[in-house]
Amino acid sequence: MPEKTEKNLAYAFAAESKASTRNSTFAKKAEVEGYSQIARLFRAVSEAESVHARRYLLLMRGKIGSTEENLETAFQNEIKANVEGYPKLIKDASDEGNKGVFRAFSQSRDVENGHAELYKKAMNNMLADRATEYYVCQVCGYISEDEAPDNCPICGAVKGKFKLVIKVKGDVGSKTTSGP
Amino acid sequence: MPEKTEKNLAYAFAAESKASTRNSTFAKKAEVEGYSQIARLFRAVSEAESVHARRYLLLMRGKIGSTEENLETAFQNEIKANVEGYPKLIKDASDEGNKGVFRAFSQSRDVENGHAELYKKAMNNMLADRATEYYVCQVCGYISEDEAPDNCPICGAVKGKFKLVIKVKGDVGSKTTSGP
Numbered sequence: 001m002p003e004k005t006e007k008n009l010a011y012a013f014a015a016e017s018k019a020s021t022r023n024s025t026f027a028k029k030a031e032v033e034g035y036s037q038i039a040r041l042f043r044a045v046s047e048a049e050s051v052h053a054r055r056y057l058l059l060m061r062g063k064i065g066s067t068e069e070n071l072e073t074a075f076q077n078e079i080k081a082n083v084e085g086y087p088k089l090i091k092d093a094s095d096e097g098n099k100g101v102f103r104a105f106s107q108s109r110d111v112e113n114g115h116a117e118l119y120k121k122a123m124n125n126m127l128a129d130r131a132t133e134y135y136v137c138q139v140c141g142y143i144s145e146d147e148a149p150d151n152c153p154i155c156g157a158v159k160g161k162f163k164l165v166i167k168v169k170g171d172v173g174s175k176t177t178s179g180p
Numbered sequence: 181m182p183e184k185t186e187k188n189l190a191y192a193f194a195a196e197s198k199a200s201t202r203n204s205t206f207a208k209k210a211e212v213e214g215y216s217q218i219a220r221l222f223r224a225v226s227e228a229e230s231v232h233a234r235r236y237l238l239l240m241r242g243k244i245g246s247t248e249e250n251l252e253t254a255f256q257n258e259i260k261a262n263v264e265g266y267p268k269l270i271k272d273a274s275d276e277g278n279k280g281v282f283r284a285f286s287q288s289r290d291v292e293n294g295h296a297e298l299y300k301k302a303m304n305n306m307l308a309d310r311a312t313e314y315y316v317c318q319v320c321g322y323i324s325e326d327e328a329p330d331n332c333p334i335c336g337a338v339k340g341k342f343k344l345v346i347k348v349k350g351d352v353g354s355k356t357t358s359g360p
Contacts, residue, residue, distance in 0.1 A: 008269045008281075014197075016201075018197045020197065021196075022237065024234065026244070026251075030250070038247055038306070040313070048322070051319070052284075053198075054205045055284050058205065059280060067206070071206075085195070089191075092188055093185050096182035118224075133220070134220060136227045141228035
């Protein structure tokens with residue numbers, strides 16, 4: 001693929017991924033402020049920007065492989081975040097004395113470690129006929145299997161902060177939210 | 181906020197936003213290949229990475245305002261993507277003769293224009309007691325109000341490619357998908 005186009009796809013993938021997060025954060029804020037219709041619009045745009053970002057990722061060279069390869073990639077990314085990425089960020093936040101950011105980065109590092117373990121398990125049981133459900137802590141991103149714990153083992157959040165992640169079959173009429 | 185910490189938050193926000201997209205794309209691929217349990221795990225991790233990205237965005241300075249301010253920001257971002265961002269990307273793809281990327285960027289430009297119009301409408305009716313539902317085209321990100329069209333006016337996708345975006349109240353038991 002020509003150089004500029006490849007670079008532009010990477011740029012647009014990042015920009016649209018960030019736009020999706022930004023709009024889903026605006027949605028949560030609108031919800032808190034009681035603007036539920038506007039929250040709905042922000043969530044829809046967040047979903048649309050995700051569609052753009054996914055489309056670019058699929059057009060980039062070598063980013064999406066077979067599921068077996070993707071599991072390995074995802075596992076390696078979590079390990080890298082846990083061992084290389086976050087420790088550096090945590091150290092800077094500690095050096096600069098920012099406790100809130102230090103806490104957020106430290107919890108994320110631990111959470112990424114848990115994600116790596118879940119991927120490892122999936123790699124070992126690739127063909128197993130399991131149907132595990134996952135609950136995601138909306139404070140720190142910790143993933144709990146099969147049921148939400150009373151308190152998040154990473155950040156202490158209560159059970160009510162966990163959200164079940166499911167796939168509803170079908171397209172029209174299938175349901176999505178990008179905020180809790 | 182100290183310089184390094186601020187820069188690190190921006191970096192981590194981008195990295196986690198991209199990781200969320202990557203995992204949701206892996207989920208779609210796993211679904212296609214018939215690995216529904218692994219698809220579920222990828223979706224859960226995608227959701228978790230979104231939680232991280234949102235957390236960093238909220239910790240960054242001046243990124244999230246009141247809903248009125250956020251609407252204005254979101255509107256300006258869409259206009260910028262439509263008028264400045266995409267035209268440059270589209271020209272490069274055209275110069276380099278990549279038709280698939282040209283089509284994707286061109287459709288996104290038109291879609292962002294539609295998003296800007298929806299934000300404009302929301303700004304004009306901020307307090308209106310409406311309850312519009314939104315359907316998002318899973319091919320190009322076009323947003324349709326109240327019902328899915330027979331064919332997407334931007335990319336021609338059939339009705340079945342549209343997904344209703346909803347908010348399910350509550351946390352535990354609330355439902356989310358990050359792929360169609």
